[in-house]
Amino acid sequence: VTANVKVRLFAKNLSPDKINLSTLKGEGQLTNLELDEEVLQNMLDLPTWLAINRVGCNKAAIRIPWTKLKTHPITLSLDKVEMEMSTCDEPRPPNGPSPIATASGQSEYGFAEKVVEGISLSINSIVIRISAKAFNASFELSQLQVYSVNTSWIPSDLRFTRIQDPTRGEILTFKEVSWQMIRIEADAIQSGGHETLSAPIRLITNQSKIRVTLKRRMKDCNVVASKLILILDDLLWVLTDSQLKAMVQYAKSLSEAMEKSAQQRKSMASESSQGASAPPSAQPTRAQQSATSADQNANMAKLFSAYDVCETSHHLQITHLDLHICDDIHSRDRVMNKRITGGAMQLSFSSITLDYYPFHRAGENCLHWMHYSEATKSREGWARSLLEEFRSSVDMLRSAVKDHQSISAQSQSSPTHGKISTSSSTTFSPPSSPRAQLISSSFVLRMADFSIYQVSTADQRRSSPKTMISCNKKSLYLPQEMPAIHAELTEYYYPDGKDSPIPCPNLYVQLNALQLVLDPRSLVWLNLFALDLKQSLEQFMELYKLDDSQKPDEHVDIRVDGLMLKEQKPLCAQEGAAHADLPRSISVQMSEMVATNTRHSPGCSRSSLESLLSAFQEEAFFSFPSTTSFPRDKDSFPVLHAVFQRHAYEQDTHLHDVYRGLVPASLTADALKMPAASDLWALHFSQFWVDYEGMSSGRGRPIPFVDSFPLTLWMCQPARHLQHRHRPCSLDSLGSLGPSPSSSSSSVPSSGEHPDVQILVHVQKHLSVQMTHLQYVFLLRLQHCMKELQLTLQQDLQQPAGDRSTQRTSTSHRTEPFSACVGILVKSAEVALLLKPVPDGTAPTSSPMGSDLSPSDSHGTIEAGREGGAHPENPPGPLVERTGAEMCPVSVLVLKVHSVCGSLDIRGENTAVALDVGQVRPSQLGNVSLRQYLRSGPVVNSGTGASGPEVKVRLESGPSAAAHSPLSEHNGFLQCRLHALSADFLMSTLRNLGHFLEDDSASQVLPMEINIRDIHVNLKDDGPRDSASDPDPTPMALHIDSLLIHRRDDGSFNIGRECLSCTLSLSHCVLDVDTCTLTI
Secondary structure, X not given: OHHHHHHHHHEOOOOHHHEEEXXXXXXXXXXXXXXXXXXXXXXXXXXXXXXXXXXXXXXXXXXXXXXXXXXXXXXXXXXXXXXXXEEOOOOXXXXXXXXXXXXXXXXXXXXXXXXXXXXXXXXXXXXXXXXXXXEEEEEEEEEEEEEEOOOOOOOOOHHHOEEEEOOOOEEEEEEEEEEOEEEEEXXXXXXXXXXXXXXXXXXXXXXXXXXXXXXXXXOOOOEEEEEEEEEEOOEEEEEEHHHHHHHHHHHHHHHHHHHHHHHHHHHHOOHHHOOXXXXXXXXXXXXXXXXXXXXXXXXXXXXXXHOOOOOOEEEEEEEEEEEEEEOOOOOOOOOOXXXXXXXXXXXXXXXXXXXXXXXXXXOOOOXXXXXXXXXXXXXXXXXXXXXXXXXXXXXXXXXXXXXXXXXXXXXXXXHHOOOOOOHHHXXXXXXXXXXOOOEEEEEEEEEEEXXXXXXXXXXXXXXXXXXXEEEOOOOOOOOOOOOOEEEEEEEEEOOOOOOOOOOOOEEEEEEEOEEEEOOHHHHHHHXXXXXXXXXXXXXXHHXXXXXXXXXXXXXXXXXXXXXXXXXXXXXXXXXXXXXXXXXXXXXXXXXXXXXXXOOOOOOOOHHHHHHHHHHHHOOHHHOOOHXXXXXXXXXXXOOOEHHHHXXXXXXXXXXXXHHOOOOOOOOOOOOOOOEHHHOEEEEEEEXXXXXXXXXXXXXXXXXXXXXXEEEEEEEEOHHHXXXXXXXXXXXXXXXXXXXXXXXXXXXXXOHHHOOOXXXXXXXXXXXXXXXXXXXXXXXXXXXXXXXXXXXXXXXXXXXXXXXXXXXXXXXXXXXXXXXXXXXXXXXXXXXXXXXXXXXXXOOOOOOHHHHOOOOOOOOOEEOOOOOOOOOOOOOOOOOEEOOOOOOOEEEEEEEEEEXXXXXEEXXXXXXXXXXXXXXXXXXXXXXXXXXXXXXXXXXXXXXXXXXXXXXXXXXXXXXXXXXXXXXXXXXXXXXXXXXXXXXXXXXXXXXXXHHHOOOOOOOOOOOEXXXXXXXXXXXXXXXXXXXXXXXXXXXXXXXXXXXXXXEOOOXXXXXXXXXXXXXXXXXXXXXXXXXXXXXX
């Protein structure tokens, strides 16, 4: 009878001729069964953007073990099930109650419920067809089975597939769903109205399973919480770019409906669905308990707690995923011509987990979450700080609303001629009602390890693929349980959908031991791939009238933590290393990194920004009128934008605008939300350093280039911020922090006067740099490679822009070129040039250093660690390996600089770099052993407080530089001014410096103009003398009062003063000086 009731509950149009049932044998068979769509929707709890249209089954069989119902399940076997579904543009009505709970009549969990819940189901084949607006999809599953399991996920006696806790009044049941194969296909819809060229998508997976844990209340059988885990084994998927574009297009076509459905689900969520902290039932199931049963209940309660489902959650686990993305060279939907054809890229991921917690109470701990780790703990503390700040803001906002309503009530009661009005108290205080609990829904993504390989083509030589992005945990001896990537996205809502302030979503990301190799070939391929994908998506959205450009970009609280990150840039293939000791690559590394748009991280607070602005304002370079004088000009962007100051003093918040009366006070859901345009990002690196790699002298270890130092960056978007302001004149002066005579309080500056991106870079500690001749040559070649890569990427970026402009005109499309302004401040630094050793009277004139720091086996080698700038990943040990009796000698020239201020202005294709150096002091250490220099460490130069900068440099490139000379548009134009500079040099140092700057490769002509004023240089000849008795040569004092050096496009130099000049060819210039003093 129970089976008949259950069948009639799920089936519709059921007639006796379709039923063949033998009650005594416990066997039955049904044919051509048609199932009820609404009942299935409620039972499966489908999202409301998806609807079931028809479900049919050709044959079903049932087997009931009447004598073993307590231990053995009822078996239901289906042959072939076909289901037709469709997507909904607007969410359909929400799902009703589960049919199982309805059939039980909300009765207490008893024998009948145990029998029904233990039913075992097997289906030979399931075919699901889904019709959407832009595509059709089908899912085919074979050999699907649903059965009850014990806590070890093994089929067993039904009595061991549930855990009951009488004290709580709850019961746990365990089920597993498995299948042999699933086949997924999707293809675009072709109609007469339009033709879509899209490649069909196919995916076949092997055996997989779903583990389900249900927690029910015994008194009414309602599900309190559930846990669902989908486990997929190794997956291999080969996708062409056309198929990937189709996937993105299909997902985009469903995004709007899925978003509406999610909002409906949140607004309809009930308190009962929040099983996160639902208290145990206080009603005892039995009035009296014996001592023995009490002990049994205690044991059951302990077992129940071990497997308890504290809140509803859904999980995906993938053991290994190999994804191959390749070009579809025969595709007809290609919208761009690619430089690299037939390219392919492999992506390999290990141990992927995706968790979803839809009903977690905001602010409560997450100790019961699966895979709880230190990353989850870090995110938990950060999110708690955000919630505390939000609740404090809500309290202040409530006070502001109450004050506003009190003032309004007083103004309304003023004409009542002295009558006392009591409406003010009732206006603000609504009838008391239970306060709804703020709920959060969180997605958690973890990847234990992954590798993204460089692009490969058929014309390349067969070899093992090289990684482009990978995790480096093993070589850094980090714990294996530490994930390579950990990401959590959290949104907040009220379950009753009330209109009350809601916190902004937050995203926490942790990156551990990631290494990025900037392979030019892969970057060009990825750039073209992304542009092709973007343009095809735009065409798809235009075709199906999908336009999300009107949606405002909402602010999301973001924090990205990084540990032991590394970026490596190798030389281009055409810039092959001719020398064994020429570096093959340069690496930028950091020990710890924090990037965030919130103010709850170390080094990223408002007080940190305030101190940084104070340090910048102390330098004349960043203050008016220096902002419009050389090396900057009147068209330069102000480095210290007002957006930074307003943020530092908390003048850009919604509460600040409310208290100033600029915006009305309200307690709506979006009352405290800000647009993404107002984001202000901070990046803090606790230790940041740069190394050379691939040098033979390093013996497999990196060679230091820039010693470790802390680095801080702040970034904002002034132009975007200006466009999204709520009031037209809210910024008193959206320009520099200093006064400007051209600014007017009555006029609002246009967005073109403000850069798209504004960045401040601050180096607080002393900066130490060292390089050899070969390392200098490497940097020149690397700069040439980066310039070629930049030019290639720019040309590819312009290609789709031209196509779009010819096809359609979009009002939302960008008309102004990209602009950016970067300001940098370095208090002090030193640059050590490791030159050839200087021969003296006792040393041989020939030196094994002829290759310039390429020591043979009988000499020492530099290692990565050095005192004063040791790298965190290098264990302590000897700085230099001593393999010979003598150490490798070098001649060291140290340039000590103080107060380095710089700026970078970008306006489309125009670039201008300005640099101010307060002091430059050369220090010549002469011949010293390499070990001795590395152990000495940097010497911090405190400076002497000079009246003005000694060196000013400006480098321009782009169309605007053509005003100086035609060649300057491509090669750039350099302007340098040296003023009141004093230095002492040895003649050997100058000769060595000339050798240091030599480069065998063909160099480009750089037009320049060098202006020298009041320069004093003392030159001393330290060359070998004929005999020891010869007196020391007299130093020569060189004083240059005024000198102008101009280099033309043909490479010739003009040397002279402003009015008188002569043309000299430097390769044949010989200057004889008969006296010890020369004045020009």
